[in-house]
Structures are given as structure tokens and as C-alpha cells.
Amino acid sequence: MASHRPGTKVTPTTSRQNRQAELAEAKRMFDLRTGPDKLTLAAVADEMGCSIFKVQRLLNKYSPKLLEGDASRHREIEVNKLDLLEEKLWAMVDEEYYTVSNGQVVYMETGEPVPDVEPILKIMDRIIRVSERRSKLLGLDKPVKVEATVHTVDAVDMELADMIRRGRAESSGNHSRG
Secondary structure, three states: OOOOOOOOOOOOHHHHHHHHHHHHHHHHHHHHHHOOOOOOHHHHHHHHOOOHHHHHHHHHHHHHHHOOOOHHHHHHHHHHHHHHHHHHHHHHHOOOOEOEEOOEEOEOOOOOEOEOOHHHHHHHHHHHHHHHHHHHHHOOOOOOOOOOOOOOOOHHHHHHHHHHHHHHHHHHHHHHHO
16 A cells, blocks of 8 residues: 555545546547537537537536636537527427327318417427527626616705795795886
């Protein structure tokens, strides 16, 4: 057994080496995903010889570390993901959906299937949510600054205003007499 100084922490080098190797692997995945070709998760998994799940897990774990100090790049990556998601949603809107009851498509008397708008409404709701998220990322929903001045009026102010009003009334009464 190796000796070490009392009070020092001993960490296995294999776990540190594993983390370093994992970080290097995540960096390569990140570069493939965000580089000029912008590979999909599936393409990155093929290139790395691993599962899509592993690619996603490592990217989720290490992307913040790889993007430290580069919020604009991270924002761009997130916006690109939202763009891809929105594109897929819009493609789904163009599909035809039919009403189904007890596992069977419902038909009208004319023999045509009964259209179902419910899936389209749900897809549109998702598109709106994607749009809202994009707006937040791009800072489009920032609160608008409004400059407002608040004047508080107390009893003294009311009495002073009343005295000024009476004084003006008396002075205008004197001018009309003279």
C-alpha cells in the first residue's frame, strides 16, 4: 500500500483519468455537434461509435463546462435546437389527422374520414411554447422600463392648496371690484 501524508486526501487516479477521458470525448462530441457541419446526435453517435443516449448524456453533463464564459455561443446552440424542433412541428401540422373511436377511424355518411383538429391544436400549442422559449433566450420578452413619478399628498399639502385657492379667489375678487 502506498504511503501518504496524514491529513491528505487520496483519490484514485483512475477516476480522475476517467473524467479527463470523458471530458475529452464530450469535447469531441461537442465540436462535431456545433462545428461547421453541425452533425445530428445520431451522426455524432455514429462518428464516435457509441449510442445516442451516451452522446446526449455527455453533452448535457459537459456542455456548460465547455461553454464557460461563452453565453452567446450557448444561446446560439439552444436557438438552433428550437429551430429544428419548430421545423419538425410545422411538418406535423401539414399531416392529415382523423377522428378515431374504439381504435377505428370514424367516417362521415359520404365515406370520407372525419377530420380531427385536436392534434393540430396541440402541435400549434407546442409551436407557441417553442416560440416563447426562443423569445426568452433572445431577450425579446424583457420588461419595458417605465419612468414614473409618484407624488404623495398629505393633510398639510391639502391645507396649503386650499389656502392658495382661497388667496387666488380673493385676489381675483379684488381685481373685479377695482
